[in-house]
Amino acid sequence: MAVTATGRRIRKRKLKAEINVVPYIDVMLVLLIIFMVTTPLLNLGTDIKLPDSKAMALSTPKEPIVVSIYADGAYALMAQGPDSNKSVTGTQLQDELGAIHRNNPEATVLVRGDRSATYQALMAGIDRINAAGISRISLISQPAGTVQQ
Known part of the structure; x- marks a missing residue:
């Protein structure tokens, strides 16, 4: 340490190695709000309450063909993408799947x-x-323990 003419010691300040996390918390909260607002908008297709299952997930085909069977026995076919869900009769379903x-x-x-x-x-x-x-x-089943809307 250095000494002055009067005999007093001069203390050097130690540097503080801290990270200010307040801006990171602000960014995280903004992202959380954005995800909370956009998540309900991502629900595509029809509303079906799937049964629960503890089965492991399998790989999904690139362009899946999804047949929805409703509680009243009606059918819906989604074959050309997520926006192509349409109601069909049993014979129409069989004909389109045959093609x-x-x-x-x-x-x-x-x-x-x-x-x-x-x-x-x-x-x-x-x-x-x-x-x-x-x-x-x-x-297709709903994983056990998840809440379905």
């Missing part, structure tokens, strides 16, 4: 069955998919 199968024999159909639909309604829908020639069928 898809002729173009792509390796096509996989994902079945979204409403949790209040009867087992018979789900099996009738799966039978129609099989009758169209498609044998690769997977069921």
Whole structure:
């Protein structure tokens, strides 16, 4: 340490190595609000209450063909993208899936069955998919413990 003419010591200030986190917290809160506002807008498709399951997730095809089966036994087909969901009858479903199968024999159909639909309604829908020639069928379920709107 240095000494002055009067014999007093001069203290050098130690540098503080701190990070000011207040601006980071502000940015985080803004991002949180943005995500909270935009998340409900991302819900595409139809409202179906899926059954719970503890099964592991499988890989999803690039362009999935999704057949929705409602509680009243009605069908909806989503084949050309997320915005192409349309209601169809049983014979229309079978005809359209048959055309898809002729173009792509390796096509996989994902079945979204409403949790209040009867087992018979789900099996009738799966039978129609099989009758169209498609044998690769997977069921979609909601992961156990998640809240569904």
